[in-house]
Each structure stands twice: as C-alpha cells, then as structure tokens.
Amino acid sequence: MKALVRIYNLTTHDDIINIRNVVSNYEGILACEINLNKKEVNIVYDSLSVSIDEIITSIENVGYMVI
Structure with a gap:
C-alpha cells in the first residue's frame, strides 16, 4: 500500500530524522x-x-500535527 501523509509542523532536517525514525x-x-x-x-x-492509522498515531505521539 502507498500513503501520502502531510505534516503541518515539518520544518527542519531534525524533523525529517525524527519522523524517519518513528516510521x-x-x-x-x-x-x-x-x-x-x-x-x-x-x-x-x-x-x-502495519496500518496507516498506527503510523499516523506514532507520528502524532512524537509531537507532529498530521493534516
């Protein structure tokens, strides 16, 4: 499956590292x-x-706003 997730407060390269680690x-x-x-x-x-809902929840749990 493929999914596109938009993240409101994705602004720095540290955010990329954090999200990549979570996913x-x-x-x-x-x-x-x-x-x-x-x-x-x-x-x-x-x-x-894994479900996309699990992935999104994990991203949100580390402080990012999925839109």
Missing part, C-alpha cells in the same frame, strides 16, 4: 520518502504488518 520502527515499512518543502511523507508499507 522505520514498524515492521512492514518498505519505503519512506520525506519532502521538507511540501511537508509530505510518502510511505510504502505492507498493510498486513
């Missing part, structure tokens, strides 16, 4: 591409291992 902790993540200028995270994942 990569899940088994079933196949790819994660973060675009700082567009404030977007493109995620390719195995829906049998």
